Structure formats: structure tokens, C-alpha cells
């Protein structure tokens with residue numbers, strides 16, 4: 022079964038590689054990372070910070086864009102183009118198809134992130150910015166965030182159109198980064214709003230957990246146990262989303 | 277008889293779709309009962325919108341029936357072992373157009389979990405079979421419609437299936453292409469495979485099928501051997517065209533015909549059945565007239581089809 | 593129920609989903625116990641780039657940026673115990689916010705209050721509020737708060753009166769315009785800045801505008817203290833009058849009431865009592881021995897420490 026999932030993944034990866042969007046975004050990201058060199062020339066003071074800041078933010082942002090805009094098409098495109106007919110009629114369960122598509126995009130994101138990280142490492146090396154372990158921890162968590170967002174996009178694309186999926190996924194992304202702040206604010210509100218915000222906070226993915234950019238820039242430590250917890254949080258959450266997507270997908274008619 | 281094993285069966289299959297914002301119900305299938313036996317070529321016929329594709333989608337596990345049941349190889353549909361023994365060509369297929377012909381077939385081979393050597397062998401065989409060897413390394417987006425249909429059939433055969441399900445295999449093909457597909461289906465039948473295909477090209481079905489069923493508005497209106505279906509209400513007629521029969525000769529044959537049309541020197545005689553043919557020919561010979569043509573008109577599947585569809589529509 | 597879906601399996605899967613959700617929430621709770629995130633948030637605020645730099649980077653979303661930062665500030669403030677020296681970040685963050693959105697009146701007002709009352713950084717508070725004056729000519733809150741700062745923290749009655757007069761000139765009815773007493777308060781400040789009654793009216797006005805419990809508590813403590821001072825001054829005036837009319841010191845405070853110089857002896861706000869030293873004629877409180885020097889001499893403008 023794993024071999025079959027893998028062949029769907031690789032096929033999906035091959036399909037993604039033909040996406041022009043991907044290259045545009047990648048080039049743009051590399052340009053941004055490169056441009057931090059220029060910016061650091063014209064700012065006074067702490068240019069290490071600036072390069073790290075822009076670099077990590079670019080990797081994160083463009084990864085998220087790819088995850089969302091390729092992710093929402095993963096399943097809906099196959100249904101629209103009816104390519105799914107020949108796959109579902111083969112002896113593979115529907116969840117395997119879903120997992121295959123998911124990992125196909127994860128592989129794509131891995132390749133993309135690798136290219137962007139490489140670009141950033143070159144810039145950091147050229148500019149003599151020290152590279153810490155924290156930097157790689159942060160990249161790891163960015164990638165975990167991408168995995169969660171891909172799963173969100175996949176979940177939506179199993180039951181709505183691409184456009185709605187994009188809107189919902191973007192919404193989850195924004196709320197996922199703000200829910201921590203919302204929860205703190207809710208302390209000043211009445212009980213009902215507090216309860217609602219608490220549900221949002223605990224049930225929706227708390228993406229701020231994957232954000233170590235502040236730590237990297239300010240050299241704050243992120244302990245091994247925190248790291249382990251955060252990783253298990255991301256993986257469990259992605260698993261939950263995939264499970265839900267699988268349940269919905271299993272019940273679906275392909276029309 | 278070994279061939280009477282039932283390979284595909286549906287029982288009271290019903291499917292309703294919800295359409296529009298308010299979820300208005302549209303019934304696509306109303307209690308369909310079908311049986312397809314091993315080794316036969318079964319034609320699933322019906323006008324546009326009859327519910328053919330809907331039935332095939334249910335059988336392939338693409339959509340779920342609203343009620344009723346269906347079995348493939350004696351197991352409820354969705355069973356993975358049965359799917360491994362199955363080949364499916366969807367209606368006007370769309371495929372991954374960034375793959376080449378060979379990559380495309382390899383992908384499906386992998387989905388069946390076939391070994392690399394088997395897949396490689398099958399790719400060669402199948403490209404040969406559907407006459408697409410030249411398109412081995414061509415991307416699918418450069419394929420013509422007929423080429424897509426062929427590679428689609430090749431895809432359906434990658435696992436050497438026992439049952440081949442084809443949704444409109446001849447649509448979009450030119451007469452030569454259709455003939456090739458017909459030959460292909462007959463070849464598969466010779467190999468002992470069961471073929472279940474939908475079509476509204478009745479001529480093809482008539483030539484190929486052991487049995488057909490006719491579906492109109494989600495209901496089965498006829499099912500059986502083509503000859504039985506036609507024979508059941510056959511009204512054979514024979515047209516005889518003669519020249520220089522003369523008024524005497526005409527008077528001689530007239531009682532034996534149903535209708536006579538005279539145009540100048542020629543006369544078109546329409547005979548009721550086989551019985552009077554010899555007698556008529558005898559009288560033509562004695563009148564020294566010249567026989568130009570003799571055309572037997574079998575009541576075709578097409579007549580049956582049109583009659584059934586009309587009846588069904590008239591009812592409503 | 594659909595025929596081809598084993599109902600059992602689906603419900604089992606739903607159970608799995610529930611379980612995973614439980615695990616997710618548990619991990620969240622566990623992560624919350626580690627407070628790393630909060631420190632990071634404070635650090636982010638401390639090291640926020642200057643508003644002038646941030647503004648173009650926000651591509652037109654600088655109002656949202658200001659809102660977002662404000663939420664952050666409020667949140668970090670809510671978490672923190674007051675540590676005196678640790679308010680530079682707050683000023684910096686507020687400065688960034690008000691650069692992103694110079695018309696964010698609430699940020700000036702609330703920020704100014706917190707800086708002055710909780711952080712004891714009147715200098716920073718005034719700096720922030722002064723920055724808000726120009727872009728917000730229609731806000732009475734900013735000059736009102738500045739007046740308050742100058743009156744209570746800097747004891748500069750003249751400047752305080754100027755600011756209150758500016759607040760009083762803002763058109764409109766309360767709460768769009770200033771409360772009615774603003775003009776009167778300004779006038780009284782010009783006339784008699786060191787009168788505790790003026791201070792009490794100012795404090796009552798400020799209390800009206802404040803919702804934050806911590807700051808309200810602070811204001812109420814101040815009101816109590818000034819009330820004590822006002823009572824003492826009133827009692828002293830009565831003693832003075834007694835001496836002037838009868839040429840002898842009153843033997844007790846009760847005698848002042850008997851003589852018709854007082855309607856009654858006021859209640860000591862801290863629950864103690866007022867005492868009269870019949871030998872010297874001094875009036876004291878049983879709870880506080882210190883007096884508030886600000887309100888002693890009629891024309892002093894000296895800023896001699898906190899009035900509390």
C-alpha cells in the first residue's frame with residue numbers, strides 16, 4: 022500500500038513541478054532573500070537581524086503561499102478534471118489517494134524550502150551572520166507549519182470549491198496566528214465570548230506555536246522539551262486534519 | 277455452463293441527485309436490476325441522460341447508490357480484490373496530460389501494485405494492441421481525442437482484467453477507429469474476458485453484443501439477446517426492385533405484395549415476409565422482367581430502441 | 593444510511609478524530625505552562641522597528657498594524673507585574689503604534705495613563721501625550737490627561753490650567769466634547785491651584801473617565817488622601833476663626849461645632865479620628881501624621897514630591 026501511496030505522491034509531485042506558480046513564487050522568494058543584502062547595506066546598526074528577519078519571513082510566507090494555493094487544488098482539480106475516476110476505480114482505498122496527494126505536496130514543499138534555505142544560507146555566509154542551531158529549529162517548525170496548512174487546504178478541498186478553500190484556508194492561517202492574542206484579550210470579555218474564543222483557540226491550529234523567528238533574532242533559547250512538544254503538536258494536528266479529510270472524502274460522490 | 281457465472285449484478289439500484297441550492301431531487305436511476313455473465317459482451321444502451329454513466333459510476337465506487345445493491349465478482353462493490361480484476365474506461369476521459377504515454381500506463385500499473393517487469397511488458401503489449409506505439413514518449417496533452425480514447429482503453433487493460441467496463445468507448449472516434457475498437461473488443465472476448473460497455477451507437481452494439489439492455493430514464497425497458505429482442509416483434513419486410521414488368525406481370529404479383537410503387541418502367545414491390553419471395557421471383561421470371569435488387573429489411577436494434585424510447589416517453 | 597459504508601468503521605474513525613483533538617488540546621495546555629512565548633512577545637515589542645520604518649513595510653495596512661500592536665501591548669501589560677525600570681519598551685511600543693496611526697486617541701490616552709499612574713514615568717507619559725496633541729485637535733482627552741499629569745505629578749498648576757482650558761475648548765457634548773466641569777476646573781486652577789477642593793473635583797473627573805480597575809484604585813486612594821487634607825485644612829480654619837473671635841484656643845473640636853463654626857466634625861476617611869491639641873491649637877489625624885505640603889502655602893508652586 023505504501024508503494025502505491027508513494028506512486029500517487031510522486032505523480033502529484035511531478036504535476037506540481039509543472040505548476041508555473043511554483044517557480045514564480047520561488048524566484049520571488051529568492052529575490053527577497055537576496056534583497057536583504059541590499060537593505061542591510063543601507064541600514065545602520067543591526068543588519069544580522071534584518072537579514073535573518075527577512076530571510077525567515079520569506080521562507081515562511083512563500084511556503085505558506087505554495088501550501089495554500091497548490092494545496093487547495095490537490096483534490097478539487099482531480100475531481101474537476103475527472104482524473105480521479107480512473108484512480109478511485111483502481112484497487113486503492115480513497116484515503117490512500119488523499120495521503121498520496123498530501124505527501125506529494127509535502128515533498129514539493131520540502132524541495133522548495135530546501136532551495137530557499139540554501140539561498141538564505143548562502144546570504145548568511147556571505148554576510149558573515151552566525152548560523153545557530155536555533156536557526157535550523159526555526160526552519161523545522163516553519164516546515165511543520167507548512168505541513169499543517171497543507172492539511173487544512175486539503176481538508177477544505179475535499180468538500181468545497183478551490184476558491185472557497187482558498188478563502189477558508191487563508192482565514193484559518195490568519196486566525197491561527199492571532200488566536201493566542203485573542204485568548205488573552207478575551208480575559209476582559211464576558212463569559213460567553215470567552216468560551217467561544219477558548220474553543221477557537223484550542224480547536225483551531227495555533228500556528229503561532231511554530232513561530233520561532235523571534236527566538237532566532239533575539240537569540241532566545243527554545244528548549245528541547247518545548248521543541249518536542251511543538252513537533253508532536255504539529256504532527257498530531259496534521260494527522261487529525263488528514264483523518265477528517267479522509268472521513269469526508271470517503272463519503273463523497275464524484276460527480 | 278461455465279459462462280453462466282454472474283460477474284456483475286445490480287438489484288433495485290436507485291440514485292437520486294440533489295441539484296441546485298434548494299436540493300431539488302433528480303432521479304437518475306429507478307430500481308435497476310442487471311446481470312452480466314462471465315465471458316459475454318454486454319451492451320448497456322440508452323439515450324442521453326438515461327443513467328448509463330450513473331450506473332457505471334456506482335459500479336466503480338465513484339458514487340454511492342441512494343438505495344439498492346450491486347455486486348462485482350460476487351462481492352459487494354467497493355471490494356478491493358474485485359477492483360483488482362477490473363478495468364474501467366470513463367466517459368470522455370481526461371488524464372494527467374503532463375505524462376507521456378508510457379509514464380501514464382506505468383502510473384496505473386503501479387496503482388495495481390504490479391511488479392516493474394510486468395508493467396514494462398504490459399506497456400509494450402498494450403501500446404501495440406491499441407496501435408499507439410508511436411506515442412510512447414509523447415505527452416498526453418499532445419494527443420488527439422481518438423488517441424486519448426485508445427490510451428484510456430490501454431489503461432483499463434493494464435492489469436489484464438477479467439471484466440472490462442467501458443463508458444462510451446466509441447464516442448469521438450472516426451469509422452476506422454470504431455472498427456478498431458470493435459475488433460479489440462472481440463479480441464478481448466476471445467481471450468475470455470467479460471465486456472460491459474455503454475453506448476448509444478446501436479449499430480456497433482448490434483454487431484458486438486451477446487446481450488444488451490436498454491435503459492430509458494433510469495428504468496430498464498428491455499434486456500436479452502439482440503436476436504431475441506428483435507425477433508420477439510420482428511416484422512421483416514423485403515423490397516424487390518424490378519424493371520419491365522409490364523401491366524400483366526404487375527397484376528400477377530400484386531396479390532402477393534403489401535405495397536407496389538411504380539415509377540416509369542420500374543416497380544418497387546414490398547413483400548410481407550419470406551414466404552412469398554420465391555413465388556414472386558417465379559412470376560417475375562415468367563414475365564421476363566429484369567430483377568434489379570432484392571433487399572431484406574430486418575427490424576434492427578435501432579427500430580426497437582426508438583420504439584421503446586417513444587413508448588416510454590409517451591407513457592409519461 | 594448508505595449501503596456500502598460500514599457504519600461501525602465511520603463512527604470508529606470519528607472517535608479517533610475526537611481522540612486526536614483531545615491530544616492536540618492537551619499538548620496546547622502543556623505548552624502553555626512553558627512561558628517562553630510570553631517572553632518572546634515582550635522581546636518582540638522591545639525590539640520593534642521604529643514606526644517610520646515599519647509604516648511603509650506594512651503596505652497600507654498600518655492601521656491594522658497599529659491595532660495588532662496595541663492588542664499585543666494590552667496583552668503583555670495584562671501579564672506583567674509592575675517593575676519600575678521596565679517600561680521603556682512600553683513607551684517604545686506606544687510610540688510605534690501612534691506613528692503608525694497618529695489618530696489612535698485611545699492609545700495616547702490609555703498609554704499615557706498607564707505610563708504616569710502605573711509606571712510612574714510622567715516624563716514618558718507627557719512625551720507621548722504631547723505627540724498626540726497636534727494630530728488630534730478634536731480630542732479633549734489628551735489635553736485633559738496632560739493637565740492631570742501637570743497638576744498631580746508635576747504640581748505645575750499654571751500649565752495644568754492651560755491644558756484643561758485647551759480641553760474645555762474642544763467643541764461638542766460629552767463624551768465627544770469635554771465634561772461640563774472642565775472649564776470650571778480650569779478657571780479654579782488658575783485661581784487657586786493648591787486648594788484641595790479643586791484637586792478633589794479633578795480627581796472625581798478623572799475617576800469618571802477611567803475604567804481600568806488598577807488605575808481607579810490608585811485614583812480612589814488619592815481621593816481619600818486629599819479628602820483628609822481638605823478636612824484638616826477646614827478644621828484648622830475653624831480653629832483659627834475661634835481664636836480670632838474669642839481670643840482663646842478651643843478646648844476640643846466639639847466646641848467648634850457648638851460655636852457654629854462647623855456644621856459637624858467630618859469623618860476621618862481612613863476610619864480614624866481628628867484630634868485637637870488644645871495646648872498648641874494644632875489639628876491632626878489619628879491615622880496620618882504627615883501633611884501634604886503641596887496644599888499648605890497659598891502661592892507655592894514648588895513641586896515637592898508626590899502628594900501622597
Ligand SMILES: Nc1ncnc2c1ncn2[C@@H]1O[C@H](COP(=O)(O)OP(=O)(O)OP(=O)(O)O)[C@@H](O)[C@H]1O
Pocket residue numbers: 276293294295302303304322323324325326327328329330331367476
Ligand atoms: N452530478 C449530477 N447531478 C445532478 N444530476 C445528475 C448528475 N449526474 C447525472 N445526473 C442526471 O442523471 C441523469 C442520468 O445521467 P447519466 O450521465 O447517467 O446519463 P447517460 O446515460 O450517461 O447519458 P449520456 O448518454 O449523455 O452520457 C441525467 O438526467 C442527468 O441530468
Ligand SMILES: [Mg+2]
Pocket residue numbers: 328329330367443
Ligand atoms: Mg454517459
